[in-house]
Amino acid sequence: MPETSPLALLARKLSGHVALSSDDFAAVLALPCQIRTLDPSTYLLREGDPPLQCAVLLSGFAYRQKLTGEGARQIVSLHVAGEALDLQSLYLDVADHNIQTLTRAEVALVPRAALRELIQQRPAVAHAAMISVLVESSISREWTLNIGRRDAQARLAHLLCEVAMRLDAQGLAGPDGYDLPMTQEQLGDALGLTAVHVNRTLKTLESAGLIVRNRRHVRIPAWNLLRDVGDFTGRYLHIGPQHA
Amino acid sequence: MPETSPLALLARKLSGHVALSSDDFAAVLALPCQIRTLDPSTYLLREGDPPLQCAVLLSGFAYRQKLTGEGARQIVSLHVAGEALDLQSLYLDVADHNIQTLTRAEVALVPRAALRELIQQRPAVAHAAMISVLVESSISREWTLNIGRRDAQARLAHLLCEVAMRLDAQGLAGPDGYDLPMTQEQLGDALGLTAVHVNRTLKTLESAGLIVRNRRHVRIPAWNLLRDVGDFTGRYLHIGPQHA
DNA sequence: CGTTTAATTGAAAGCAGTCAAACTATGTGG
DNA sequence: CCACATAGTTTGACTGCTTTCAATTAAACG
Numbered sequence: 001m002p003e004t005s006p007l008a009l010l011a012r013k014l015s016g017h018v019a020l021s022s023d024d025f026a027a028v029l030a031l032p033c034q035i036r037t038l039d040p041s042t043y044l045l046r047e048g049d050p051p052l053q054c055a056v057l058l059s060g061f062a063y064r065q066k067l068t069g070e071g072a073r074q075i076v077s078l079h080v081a082g083e084a085l086d087l088q089s090l091y092l093d094v095a096d097h098n099i100q101t102l103t104r105a106e107v108a109l110v111p112r113a114a115l116r117e118l119i120q121q122r123p124a125v126a127h128a129a130m131i132s133v134l135v136e137s138s139i140s141r142e143w144t145l146n147i148g149r150r151d152a153q154a155r156l157a158h159l160l161c162e163v164a165m166r167l168d169a170q171g172l173a174g175p176d177g178y179d180l181p182m183t184q185e186q187l188g189d190a191l192g193l194t195a196v197h198v199n200r201t202l203k204t205l206e207s208a209g210l211i212v213r214n215r216r217h218v219r220i221p222a223w224n225l226l227r228d229v230g231d232f233t234g235r236y237l238h239i240g241p242q243h244a
Numbered sequence: 245m246p247e248t249s250p251l252a253l254l255a256r257k258l259s260g261h262v263a264l265s266s267d268d269f270a271a272v273l274a275l276p277c278q279i280r281t282l283d284p285s286t287y288l289l290r291e292g293d294p295p296l297q298c299a300v301l302l303s304g305f306a307y308r309q310k311l312t313g314e315g316a317r318q319i320v321s322l323h324v325a326g327e328a329l330d331l332q333s334l335y336l337d338v339a340d341h342n343i344q345t346l347t348r349a350e351v352a353l354v355p356r357a358a359l360r361e362l363i364q365q366r367p368a369v370a371h372a373a374m375i376s377v378l379v380e381s382s383i384s385r386e387w388t389l390n391i392g393r394r395d396a397q398a399r400l401a402h403l404l405c406e407v408a409m410r411l412d413a414q415g416l417a418g419p420d421g422y423d424l425p426m427t428q429e430q431l432g433d434a435l436g437l438t439a440v441h442v443n444r445t446l447k448t449l450e451s452a453g454l455i456v457r458n459r460r461h462v463r464i465p466a467w468n469l470l471r472d473v474g475d476f477t478g479r480y481l482h483i484g485p486q487h488a
Numbered sequence: 489c490g491t492t493t494a495a496t497t498g499a500a501a502g503c504a505g506t507c508a509a510a511c512t513a514t515g516t517g518g
Numbered sequence: 519c520c521a522c523a524t525a526g527t528t529t530g531a532c533t534g535c536t537t538t539c540a541a542t543t544a545a546a547c548g
Contacts, residue, residue: 017335048479066385066386066388066389068389068394069475070475072394073393074389074393076385076388077385088381088382089378090378091261091371091375091378092378092379092382094479096382096385096479096480097382097385097480120371123364123370126367126370127335127364130334130373130374130377131336133377133381134332134334134335134336134377136381137332137377137380138336138341140381140385141308141320141341142340144318144320144384144387144388145312147391147392147436148318148436149312149316149317149318149436150312151535152535154312183493183494183495184496185494191392192391192392193536193537194537194538196495196537196538196539197537199495200497200536202495203496231312231313235338235340238336396504427526428527437504438504438505438506439526439527440528440529441503443527443528447528459513
């Protein structure tokens with residue numbers, strides 16, 4: 001018996017917005033699951049396929065992605081450790097997007113039926129799952145705004161702020177910055193830009209002293225400055241009182 | 245007692261994806277609500293405010309919208325009659341976006357607490373509400389793709405196809421087209437474009453014979469052509485077997 | 489080390505934005 | 519019913535942000 005259930009992360013995440021009773025908590029931990037370690041870029045779900053399981057990201061990063069008919073890619077959301085990846089498809093018969101790991105990642109695979117049953121029987125868990133979905137929707141709306149109405153520099157700064165705050169909320173980022181394990185092409189796919197322009201924009205932010213880069217590591221020396229350039233306000237993350 | 249409850253539309257919408265028992269159905273119809281007729285551009289919810297009620301759109305159009313710090317607007321979703329507008333905020337304490345009527349519209353205002361209680365007590369209704377949220381998320385993802393990775397012509401064509409299919413699914417559009425009561429500026433705000441460019445793009449589509457316009461009325465003479473230009477596939481709408 | 493992938497840089501082209509003005513509805517008050 | 523005011527549409531000229539295409543440099547990997 002593991003000292004810490006692999007699903008403890010999920011249970012903690014779910015209880016972040018809703019108080020779960022100890023019974024509820026235990027029921028989450030008792031979900032059947034398989035642990036897998038996946039290579040970068042592994043597909044967890046493919047558009048058009050029926051979702052059969054719910055993957056919970058235990059470590060690493062993952063993202064949702066869609067392709068146009070011409071093959072252009074848009075990353076529509078990013079995910080850090082602790083997040084359930086398939087709540088979005090839990091009640092839909094056909095996946096409308098792809099989910100891929102960004103890095104090597106550990107996931108817990110929970111059978112779809114087990115999770116649905118848990119949600120069906122425990123209103124508090126259902127409540128928590130709903131909130132999780134709603135927060136993701138909120139982030140999705142902000143991404144739409146970001147891509148639709150901000151220029152490249154603000155768009156990139158905004159994303160860097162968002163990731164900083166989300167990682168910080170999970171205790172995964174410190175004052176020395178964080179690792180953002182995305183290629184510039186992937187950043188472009190997340191921002192609706194080309195890799196070339198991401199490169200130029202990164203350098204602009206860097207030479208303005210707004211970020212310090214070292215490979216994929218990012219440090220934000222003056223949060224307020226980057227926040228202003230990125231027009232970032234963390235409210236849409238619904239994390240609770242945090243930063244500014 | 246009204247021959248048809250104003251909430252019948254909502255009940256029908258909810259039962260579109262999940263079988264509701266007659267008890268569930270009746271419980272939805274029995275929700276307390278106030279009917280209001282609202283002028284165009286009336287705010288139903290403001291960013292930063294606590295959501296106190298759940299508005300159900302009985303007739304007309306509405307949209308969600310966010311603003312950048314510089315005042316640029318992005319419409320992040322469109323809504324047609326029959327949709328519940330505040331499920332997105334039902335469990336969040338502070339609104340992260342604005343909701344406005346697009347046209348004159350009738351809404352039923354349901355107290356937030358009543359809806360939450362209904363969902364708490366009726367798993368099938370909770371299930372249906374969750375699906376409604378998930379479908380909206382799916383649409384949001386497609387919008388992100390549309391804005392991030394398609395050029396103006398495809399973007400506009402895609403939106404016109406989406407609205408056509410959504411209205412058709414509600415029986416609100418016929419073979420003679422439909423009224424899209426948006427100004428070109430609003431179309432721009434929905435597509436991440438300027439009004440000027442929307443105008444030029446509309447004329448491009450028009451002169452290519454892909455759409456026929458008369459004021460705000462749109463007819464699509466050759467669905468397949470516009471669909472191809474807009475790279476449109478309706479799967480993300482999760483409406484069920486429909487069109488192509 | 490050689491190979492592959494990612495990052496970087498330059499030059500040129502293009503899509504969409506900006507600014508401004510004219511035109512067309514729509515609506516109002518006289 | 520007309521004159522005027524307002525909101526929305528249309529058009530033109532110009533600018534510019536971002537893309538595209540290509541080539542070079544740097545890093546990661548076996």
